[in-house]
Amino acid sequence: MSKVYIIHENTEWTIHLTNRLQELGVPFEEWHLDEGVLDLSKEPPEGIFYSRMSASSHTRGHRFAPEYTAQVLAWLENHGRIVYNGTRALELEVSKVKQYLELTKHGVRTPRTIASVGIKQLLEAAKEFEGRPFITKHNRAGKGLGVQLFQSVEALKAYVEGPAFEVPIDGVTLLQDYIQSPESYITRCEFVGGEFVYAVKVDTSEGFELCPADACQIGDLFCPVGEEAEEKPKFQIIEGFNDPIIEKYKKVLEANNIHVAGIEFIRDEQGVIFTYDINTNTNYNSDAETRAGKFGMLQLAKFLKDELHAEYGAVTFER
Incomplete structure (x- = not known):
């Protein structure tokens, strides 16, 4: 039987959708892709596929869920399956x-944004924002990861040298104009x-x-x-x-x-x-x-x- 396949890694964020699908009498199946096995010799099932993969999956212990999902989406698309929020959507999500x-x-x-990798490079790039407030955030984020407001490079230096600083999961920290x-x-x-x-x-x-x-x-x-x-x-x-x-x-x-x-x-x-x-x-x-x-x-x-x-x-x- 053809059905809707929901690709995700967090049931708590998906239950409201599955409840609505049940309410409307729509057949569905959840694919929780925090881990799994993908046999490339097999064809995907018939149906339509909707991805809800999240950039913040690693905060829930699902470190490689987006990477695995990328392979699954490529497999589905290669076989001509209809995929909503497919490969390109995931690419932007992360x-x-x-x-x-x-x-x-x-x-x-x-907002003006500079991407940096490395503490030294982050502090050097921050000089471009000297004299005005700026924020940091993680490139692969979600949930406000890494979002901090700074008024000076000195304040940023104290932050990155302290215990609260967290290296982004992909290593890329963004510096961005703070829009007041x-x-x-x-x-x-x-x-x-x-x-x-x-x-x-x-x-x-x-x-x-x-x-x-x-x-x-x-x-x-x-x-x-x-x-x-x-x-x-x-x-x-x-x-x-x-x-x-x-x-x-x-x-x-x-x-x-x-x-x-x-x-x-x-x-x-x-x-x-x-x-x-x-x-x-x-x-x-x-x-x-x-x-x-x-x-x-x-x-x-x-x-x-x-x-x-x-x-x-x-x-x-x-x-």
């Missing part, structure tokens, strides 16, 4: 450098099937990058989901959001064969948009969705159902 290059290619403004916003929030634009679904306003007063997943366990400043005060929720879906940046984002996604993504931007004091993240393993905040009556995982489940139907005809769970 490299912010490649994200910024693609965004810039399509006329999307990004008049209000402490960023905007995240969600896309399913390459189409805009909604934009969500994310309060960043307690950290730089906030994960919207209900099961997210970042801790410290980065993802205090579930601790939001009633009068000021951390995640709010923006009603009627409409900005020319949406069309640019759609072109970036189409050019890179990305079907599902959350793209984050911040406005500076002049209102200029700076885009700094493409998340191809996007999650949704249930509290914000309930308040707005919009549901990203339901939209995604419907998309996968329609695509499965278009390719293989009507298929449902065997009851």
Whole structure:
């Protein structure tokens, strides 16, 4: 029986989708690719494949999940299987450098960024930001990994020579202009099937990058989901959001064969948009969705159902 195959490494981030697929009567199977065996002499099963592989898998003990997934995606694509968020999406998921290059290619403004490998090189590169605030982040990130704000090279030096500094999993640390916003929030634009679904306003007063997943366990400043005060929720879906940046984002996604993504931007004091993240393993905040009556995982489940139907005809769970 043809079905939807979900490629991932974190069940907690996928259960909301599988619940929606069950609700819609869509047959599916999960492929948890933190480890496995791939027989190149065999053909993949019939069905459509959707990858939710995450750049932050190593923080959950799944160090080589993206590398293994890359081989599996290549195998699927080589056999002509329909893959949503395939090889190119994963390539961008694990490299912010490649994200910024693609965004810039399509006329999307990004913060000035320098990539570095090595402590000496990192400190030398930081001199380019002398006299203004800058941040560090991991190139292969997710969950706000490595995001720190600095006012000087001296402060960075003290950080990298101290116990809190963590070498990125791929060795690449990014230095980036800190974009000062008049209000402490960023905007995240969600896309399913390459189409805009909604934009969500994310309060960043307690950290730089906030994960919207209900099961997210970042801790410290980065993802205090579930601790939001009633009068000021951390995640709010923006009603009627409409900005020319949406069309640019759609072109970036189409050019890179990305079907599902959350793209984050911040406005500076002049209102200029700076885009700094493409998340191809996007999650949704249930509290914000309930308040707005919009549901990203339901939209995604419907998309996968329609695509499965278009390719293989009507298929449902065997009851």
